Every structure is written in structure tokens, then in C-alpha cells.
Amino acid sequence: MVEFLQFTLSGISFGMIYAAIALSLVLIWRGTRLLNFAQGGMAMFTTYVAIEVIYHTGSYWAGFVVALAAGIVLGTAAELTVIRPSLGKPELNSVIITIGLLILLEGLAGIFYGGQYRSFPAAFSVTGLRVGSTALGVSRFDVFVAAAVLAAALLLAVGFKYTSAGLRMRAAAFNATVARLSGIRVARVITVGWALAGLLGALAGVLVSPSTFLYPNSMDTIFVFGFTAAVIGGLDSPAGAVIGGLLLGVVLSYAGGYLGSQVTALVALGILVVILMIRPAGIFSSAQVRRV
Amino acid sequence: MNSPAGAEGAQGTQGTQGAQRSQGGQGGQGVRAGGAAALAVEDLVAGYGEVLALDNVTITADAASITAVLGANGAGKTTLLRAISGMVRPRSGRVLLDGADRAGHSPEDMARAGIAHVPEGQGVIPELTVEENLRLGMMSWPGIAPRRADRAAALAEAYERFGVLADRRRKLAATLSGGERQMLVIARALVARPRVLLLDEPSLGLAPRIMTQVMDTVVRLSQESGITTVLVEQNARAALAIADRGVVLNLGRVVAAADAKALAADVALRHHYLGF
Numbered sequence: 265m266v267e268f269l270q271f272t273l274s275g276i277s278f279g280m281i282y283a284a285i286a287l288s289l290v291l292i293w294r295g296t297r298l299l300n301f302a303q304g305g306m307a308m309f310t311t312y313v314a315i316e317v318i319y320h321t322g323s324y325w326a327g328f329v330v331a332l333a334a335g336i337v338l339g340t341a342a343e344l345t346v347i348r349p350s351l352g353k354p355e356l357n358s359v360i361i362t363i364g365l366l367i368l369l370e371g372l373a374g375i376f377y378g379g380q381y382r383s384f385p386a387a388f389s390v391t392g393l394r395v396g397s398t399a400l401g402v403s404r405f406d407v408f409v410a411a412a413v414l415a416a417a418l419l420l421a422v423g424f425k426y427t428s429a430g431l432r433m434r435a436a437a438f439n440a441t442v443a444r445l446s447g448i449r450v451a452r453v454i455t456v457g458w459a460l461a462g463l464l465g466a467l468a469g470v471l472v473s474p475s476t477f478l479y480p481n482s483m484d485t486i487f488v489f490g491f492t493a494a495v496i497g498g499l500d501s502p503a504g505a506v507i508g509g510l511l512l513g514v515v516l517s518y519a520g521g522y523l524g525s526q527v528t529a530l531v532a533l534g535i536l537v538v539i540l541m542i543r544p545a546g547i548f549s550s551a552q553v554r555r556v
Numbered sequence: 557m558n559s560p561a562g563a564e565g566a567q568g569t570q571g572t573q574g575a576q577r578s579q580g581g582q583g584g585q586g587v588r589a590g591g592a593a594a595l596a597v598e599d600l601v602a603g604y605g606e607v608l609a610l611d612n613v614t615i616t617a618d619a620a621s622i623t624a625v626l627g628a629n630g631a632g633k634t635t636l637l638r639a640i641s642g643m644v645r646p647r648s649g650r651v652l653l654d655g656a657d658r659a660g661h662s663p664e665d666m667a668r669a670g671i672a673h674v675p676e677g678q679g680v681i682p683e684l685t686v687e688e689n690l691r692l693g694m695m696s697w698p699g700i701a702p703r704r705a706d707r708a709a710a711l712a713e714a715y716e717r718f719g720v721l722a723d724r725r726r727k728l729a730a731t732l733s734g735g736e737r738q739m740l741v742i743a744r745a746l747v748a749r750p751r752v753l754l755l756d757e758p759s760l761g762l763a764p765r766i767m768t769q770v771m772d773t774v775v776r777l778s779q780e781s782g783i784t785t786v787l788v789e790q791n792a793r794a795a796l797a798i799a800d801r802g803v804v805l806n807l808g809r810v811v812a813a814a815d816a817k818a819l820a821a822d823v824a825l826r827h828h829y830l831g832f
Contacts, residue, residue: 428691428701431684435692438683441675445641446748447667447696 270401271521272514277406278475279513280413284468285490286497286505287417288461293499294437295457296351298358302342302365304487306462307469309369310334311478312377314470315384324387331466339462343455351454373480384473409471416467417506420460424502433457437500485529489516492536498546507548594619595640595752595784600649600659602639603808609635611808612649617752617801620782622774624799624816626792626830631805633788634676637754640786641673642666653752667696670751676788677760679741682730686721689729689740690714693747714743717773735766742773752784753777759791767791771798792830796820804829 285303292300314331318324342365350358388404424430435443436453443450472486493512497504512532519531539546595617602610609632617623625633638644640651642663651659653669661669672693681689690711694702715722718739724732729740738758745753755774759767775798778785789795796802802819804812812825819825 428695431688431691432695434684434688435681435695439681441643442679442681442692443695444663445643445667445673445675446692446744447664448692449664 266398267521270399271517273400273402274406274521275514275517276510277402277409277513278472278517279493279510280410281468281472281486281509282489282493282512283417283506283509284413284464284471285486286494286509287420287502288464288468289491289494290497290499290502290505291457291461291464293494295433295454296347296358297355298347298362299491299499300461301359301362301487302369303461303465303490304483305366305369306335306338306342307465307486308478308480308483309373310338310462310466311384311469311473311483312373314466315382315478318385324385328387328470331470332463335462335464335466335469336459337462339458339460339465340455342462343458347458348451348454370480377480379480381477381479384470384478386474390474405474412467412471413506416464417502420502429456488529489532492532495536495546496539498548501546501548504546504548508546594652594654595786596650596652597636597640598650598652600636600639600651601647602635602644602649603647604635604644609644609808610639610646613805613808613810615803615810615813617784617786619784620778621800622778622785622787622798624792624795624802625786625788625805626795626802626819627805628829629790630807632808633805634756635808636805637673637675637756637786637788640666641671641754643673643675664696667748668698670696670749671754672696672745672748672750672752673754674741674745674756674758676756679744680729680732680737682728684729685726686729686732686740687711687725690721690725690744690747693744696748710747710749714747717746718743735762735769738762738766738770739773742770742777746777746781746783750783752786754786754788756788757790758787759789759794767794771795774798792826793820 285307288303289300292298292303310331313334314327316327317330318327321327346361346365347358350361386403386405388408390403390405392403393400393407424434432443432448433453433456435446436448436450440450443453468486468490469483473482476482476486489512490509493509494505495508496511497506497508512535515535516528516531520528523531597613597615600610600613601608613632613636615623615625615636625636627633635644639646639659642658642661642665646659649659650657653671658666658669663673666673681692684692691707693714694707694710697706715725720736721740721743724736729737732740742755742758758770758774762770771794774785774787777783787795787799796816796819799816802812802814802816803810804819804825806829811829812819812822
């Protein structure tokens with residue numbers, strides 16, 4: 265039972281990171297119907313920026329904030345320079361451009377920082393918390409990870425639901441034609457979506473790197489898990505992305521804990537295939553509402 | 557062409573009903589600060605790829621009047637509205653709003669200039685609530701952050717005009733019937749405080765009783781708010797009954813433009829182009 269609790273809490277912590285990546289993918293998907301394969305690469309790059317800032321200033325929080333800002337800048341720059349010119353052309357063009365962007369970022373990281381594994385500091389203690397003599401299997405840092413992603417998701421949800429900017433983003437995502445005819449500058453809304461996605465990716469990068477080390481390909485597996493989470497929840501649904509991330513994190517934690525860590529990628533792939541077969545729009549997608 | 561209401565007379569014919577409405581509608585709450593606007597399209601050419609949809613189209617719509625644009629499928633009616641609102645970039649020609657040429661401007665800019673375009677059958681966003689759909693009408697208002705009181709007043713006015721929407725304001729627009737959805741898009745256009753309203757097939761797919769309600773609403777908006785309305789309709793009889801002027805398109809060209817009553821009385825023209 266204790267083991268089960270430990271696996272569950274650990275799964276929630278990792279699941280929130282998958283949720284952050286999934287949320288960033290959803291933000292871009294809703295605006296442009298494009299899967300951003302460079303999302304993991306962007307997160308890796310901003311994490312390198314964070315580690316450089318931490319190295320030079322000695323402040324974790326300076327690195328944390330600069331990484332988030334770098335995520336916004338990188339997301340905005342990517343949209344304005346390589347994505348916008350490809351919109352309105354065959355969808356495959358945009359997909360290949362994001363793959364190219366991933367290769368470029370991973371190549372640049374290798375050139376600037378080398379290919380060796382680098383450790384990344386954690387904001388809080390990574391020593392496991394205990395209740396009495398029972399180890400919970402999570403640390404203060406894991407709690408911070410869950411709280412940070414949850415706060416970001418809640419801020420986004422509130423912003424989407426209750427602000428004029430959120431309404432603009434939702435309208436542009438659901439029906440760009442009506443949005444434009446209403447006076448909403450959809451191109452600008454898409455840029456904001458990429459900026460927010462860059463921020464969420466950067467958050468995921470600095471949160472996961474203390475557990476995985478940092479190297480040019482370090483976010484590839486995290487991206488695949490984040491993508492799986494987004495597919496589980498539905499690429500159209502921000503709430504689905506968070507729930508999908510949590511579900512995937514917990515299931516993979518059970519699989520790794522009870523069956524061995526070598527099977528986690530296989531389990532994630534199996535879940536992806538099953539979801540795509542039985543409910544390709546995802547569990548929480550609003551696609552059915554749109555067909556009315 | 558043997559019609560007395562030919563395109564040649566389009567420029568000089570004034571809609572008398574429109575002039576009367578113009579006087580009565582200047583103080584309408586639905587119109588933004590600039591008041592009702594005259595719309596003119598001159599020698600407009602537009603198309604899709606190699607297909608020419610509009611071939612030197614010229615029409616005028618007096619301020620605060622209703623102009624019905626009629627014609628068979630493929631005549632270019634929808635493309636005309638899309639070219640005016642910026643959804644289709646004209647190849648040449650002018651779109652004049654109170655004399656200022658706005659041809660080729662983006663849909664966002666046209667909306668901010670006071671042109672509200674209600675597209676055929678897709679004006680509602682079903683994933684948003686009724687009130688959120690209405691709030692989209694405020695996105696073209698001048699300024700960055702409209703005052704809360706102005707927003708509330710615009711919504712209150714919309715709910716007062718369309719009581720059925722007030723009862724459903726928190727419901728998803730997906731739950732509305734076809735007629736209610738049409739009311740919603742017209743209400744949203746009104747919230748935008750437009751100077752020109754472009755309506756594309758507002759009666760499409762509606763039961764006759766609901767269609768009558770929609771047409772009555774269009775007339776009421778024109779009379780009370782002084783909005784210049786361009787109405788594209790397959791139902792030529794219903795459109796001419798409420799319009800001040802009519803324009804008949806055929807294969808992308810204007811074949812007749814005159815007072816709506818004159819068009820309705822032209823038996824040869826009706827039989828040849830309008831099917832009644």
C-alpha cells in the first residue's frame with residue numbers, strides 16, 4: 265500500500281510535467297492546427313539559458329525567470345520567422361519546419377554547450393518527504409513541480425475563461441473566420457499562443473531537468489510523453505491536457521514501479537495506440553460539440 | 557436587356573425609402589460615432605484562382621438603406637460581400653465607405669471601420685456561450701479596453717431586443733435552434749455598433765415563420781438604428797419586400813439595379829433571373 269502511494273505521488277509529479285508540455289502543444293494546435301515537434305527542443309534550449317544564468321549569477325530564481333522569458337521570446341520568434349510564412353500553405357510544410365527547428369535547436373545546443381550530460385539544480389530539497397517513519401516517495405521539489413504547473417494551468421484557465429484576451433484566443437481557435445470578421449487580429453493571437461506555449465515548455469524544461477540531466481536531446485522523451493498526454497486529453501482541450509498528463513504520469517509510474525523502468529516507453533506507446541484507435545479526438549476534446 | 561430597371565440606371569436611382577430611414581435613424585444607439593455610412597462598390601473584380609466571380613461590379617447603398625443583392629447560385633453574391641468585408645482581396649476596383657476607398661483592407665480593419673459581415677450559416681461559434689458570442693461584437697470597438705458600463709449597456713440593449721437570448725445567455729450557442737442562432741449573429745453584429753451590415757442568406761434553412769421574424773428584425777434594425785444594410789438572399793420575393801433597392805447579379809455581373817419595388821414589378825426580369 266505504501267508502495268502504491270509512493271508510485272501515485274511520484275506519478276503525479278512527473279505527470280504535471282507531461283501536462284505542461286501537453287498544454288503547450290494544445291495552445292499551438294488550437295491556434296494553427298499544427299503539432300509543434302520543436303516544443304521539446306525549445307524547452308531544452310531555454311533550460312540551457314537558465315543553467316548559464318544560474319552559473320553566472322548563482323541565483324536559481326534568476327535562471328528560472330530568465331528561462332520563462334526566453335521561452336516567450338523563442339516561441340514568439342519561431343512563430344514570426346518560420347511558422348507564419350508557412351501558414352495557408354500545405355500543412356506538411358509547417359510540420360517539416362517544426363522538425364527542422366528541432367534539429368536546428370539541438371544542433372545549436374550541441375555547438376554552444378557540448379553534448380555532455382549536465383546536472384541542473386532543483387529549487388527545493390530533493391530529499392524524500394516522510395510521514396512518521398513512512399517515506400512518501402516525493403520531495404519538496406516534487407511538490408513545487410506539481411504546484412507550479414497547476415498554478416500555470418489555473419492561470420491559463422482563468423485567463424481563457426474570464427478575460428477579453430482569453431475570449432479572443434478561444435474565438436480564434438474555434439472559428440478564425442468569425443474571429444477576423446469580429447475585428448480580432450487572429451495572426452497576433454496566434455503569436456501570443458506560441459509565446460505562451462514557449463513559456464510552458466520552458467517551465468517544463470526547468471522542472472524536469474533536475475531529474476533527467478540536461479543534454480541536447482534530453483527533452484525528446486519528455487516531448488513524446490507530453491504528446492501522448494495531449495492525445496489522451498484531446499489536442500483541442502487544455503483541461504484534457506492536464507488530466508491526460510496526470511493520468512499518463514501515474515500509469516507510467518505504476519508501470520515503472522511494478523514492471524520495471526524499461527517498460528515505461530512501451531506502455532506510453534501502447535496507450536497512444538489504444539487512444540488513437542478508440543477515441544482519436546481524445547477523451548476531453550470538444551470536437552463533438554463542433555459537429556452539432 | 558428589355559428591363560426598365562437596368563444596370564445603367566443604378567447610379568442615378570435614389571431609394572426614397574432609404575432616404576426617409578436615413579433621417580429617422582441618425583440617432584440610433586446601434587450605430588457607432590460616425591453614424592450610418594454610404595457604401596459604394598466601383599468596378600470591382602474578384603475571383604478564386606482562374607475563376608472570375610465578380611466582373612466589374614458597381615453598386616451603391618445609401619446610408620441607412622436596405623439593399624438586396626439577388627441572383628442565382630454562382631452569381632457572385634457571397635463573393636461580393638466577402639470582397640467588401642476583406643475576406644476576398646479584390647483584383648481591382650474600389651470599396652468606398654463614406655467616400656474613403658478601403659478595397660483590399662483586412663477583415664479586421666474593415667470590422668473596425670464599422671462593417672459587420674454575418675457570413676452564411678456559420679456566424680455563431682457553438683463552443684462559446686451566447687454571451688461570449690455577443691461579446692465578440694465588442695472586439696471591433698475603438699480603444700484597447702472599453703469601459704465596463706459601455707459593455708454592459710451594449711449587452712443589455714441586445715438582450716432587450718432579443719429576449720430569447722437573454723434567457724439563454726449562459727448556455728452554449730450549440731444549444732440554440734437555427735432561428736435563435738440567426739438572431740444571435742444579428743444581435744452580435746448590432747453589439748459591434750456597425751455602420752454597414754452585410755447579411756449573407758440570413759433566412760437560409762429557417763422555417764417560414766422564423767424567416768419572417770428575421771426579416772422583420774432586419775427592417776427594425778435599419779429603421780431604429782440607421783444601419784446601412786446589404787442583404788444577400790436566395791428568397792428574392794422576401795428580400796425585395798423589405799429592401800429599398802435591389803441589385804441583380806448574374807455570372808458575376810450586375811444585370812439590374814433599381815428601386816426594389818420597380819424590380820419586383822418587372823415580370824420579365826423576375827422570370828429570367830429571380831425565378832418567381
